[in-house]
Amino acid sequence: MKASNMPNPPIQNQPIGMGWLFKMVWRDSRKNRSRLLLFISSIVLGIAALVAVYSFKDNLQRDIDNQAKELTGADLIVESRRAVEPKTQQLLAKLGDDRSQERSFASMVYFLKGQGSRLVQIKALQGKYPYYGAIETSPTAAASSFQQGRNALVDQTLMLQFNAKTGDSIKVGDLNFAIAGILNKAPGQTGISATVAPTVYIPLSYLEQTKLTQIGSRITYRYYYQFKNADSLAQTIKKLDPKLEKEGLDIETVASKKEQTGRSFSDMSRFLALSGFIALLLGCIGVGSAIHVYIQEKLSAIATLRCLGLKARHAFLIYLIQISFIGLIGAILGAILGTLIQFLLPIVLKDFLPITISMQVSWLAIAQGILLGLIISVLFALPSLLAVRKISPLNAIRASFEHTVIKRGNL
Known part of the structure; x- marks a missing residue:
């Protein structure tokens, strides 16, 4: 076969x-x-x-x-829930190559033209903060020029809500401020936080005249520092951390902000x-x-x-x-x-x-x-x-x- x-x-x-x-x-x-x-x-x-x-x-x-640096805005942030002792203030005034300070608290603002009021987050700023990133405003120059007079930066949600325009005035405490610009974005600010608690920036030099910083006021004190030398920053944190912690002050850096x-x-x-x-x-x-x-x-x-x-x-x-x-x-x-x-x-x-x-x-x-x-x-x-x-x-x-x-x- x-x-x-x-x-x-x-x-x-x-x-x-x-x-x-x-x-x-x-x-x-x-x-x-x-x-x-x-x-x-x-x-x-x-x-x-x-x-x-x-x-x-x-x-x-x-x-x-x-974007951790832009999120923080500074190399070192020292924060306190109460007024800092004079001795500690002298110590803080010597830190960093450049420094700024801010006091923030909740308060009512009154729009003179629209005759409306709203609870906002007041931030009284002094210095060139932020050192990284920017406070975005319209017009752009308002972010740096508003501290030169009795001016304010008002969050864009407030401007839309009260139909306000640049040049209008708001009343913070006993003092009137001209709206120098519209605040579009600030370091660490989110859209939802701006909706719940819109931010208004004013110069720190006029804060006392508003009569809002009295006994019992819940104010957060922040000190911002820029260090051009990273080694100097590390040595400063190592040296100051025990002292500031003892006095109830919190320290935040770019690394801690990134981790958080x-x-x-x-x-x-x-x-x-x-x-x-x-x-x-x-x-x-x-x-x-x-x-x-x-x-x-x-x-x-x-x-x-x-x-x-x-x-x-x-x-x-x-x-x-x-x-x-x-x-x-x-x-x-x-x-x-x-x-x-x-x-x-x-x-x-x-x-x-x-x-x-x-x-x-x-x-x-x-x-x-x-x-x-x-x-x-x-x-x-x-x-x-x-x-x-x-x-x-x-x-x-x-x-x-x-x-x-x-x-x-x-x-």
Whole structure:
């Protein structure tokens, strides 16, 4: 007998490579691709949420590190909730290469033209603060020139609320101030804080004349310092920290501000990431249930392959590869969608952020999302996939017999 007329050897006698397994994966998926796309959609949304949050967190941390000086406005800030003792004031007056001071408190202001009043945050400033970044005003020159006379910088929300214009007057305590400019932004100020407690800047030299600094007034005293030498700053902090702490004064530096801001927004990022992870888990539960139904429908095909000599582990690998590709495609699509969503988060959260966010693609977040999506989708499908290894070749005969019995019963 010629070799061409010999029967094909069973599958179990043939070496099975990865190429044959991938070919079977492709053939098996042809009739079920629409259903497989439904499985993918269950993963996409969860991965998109996670990648968007992780990318936003990475970009936020980078911008906090880059803009920490602009956020603080000075190299060193000394803060006190009560008036500083004269001896301590003499000590503070000798610090740094340049210094400014500010006193802030809540008070009412009265708009003379609009005849309206509003509770605001008064900040009486003296000096060139901020040393990093800027107080943004309209016109721009008002930020530096308002201290040269009895002038004020009024938050833009107040200007809109009372329909005020530059040149109008406001009354703070017993003193009237001309509005020299509109305050658009100040170091560390967010849109939501400006809405709750709008800021009004006045020169510190006129504060006593307003008669607002009396016994019982809740005033915060801040002293801002610029150090041109970083070593000098470190030595000053090390020397003064014990003394100032004993007198109830707080010290804040660029490093501490960076750490505090990063910690605050890290809590928000964790909450958003937890929400995204829960969405991913719910999606994967749906994937696990769908895969269970999908495998049940494939029992006859798997049993037929087992009759042809296919080993149980190879049948298991065919569907493991198929589900892995489903998870991988879903994770990639979710990562792409999440990367697009992250560019919308700064717009939504801009009123809560004290810094300007420059969004960039975070490859680390994309890699984390894809890997997590692949792992979780396989894990949730694994219980159903393990059942493939227990399918016997007799299932093909049993399924045919049961189908015949049911058909006769219907007749």
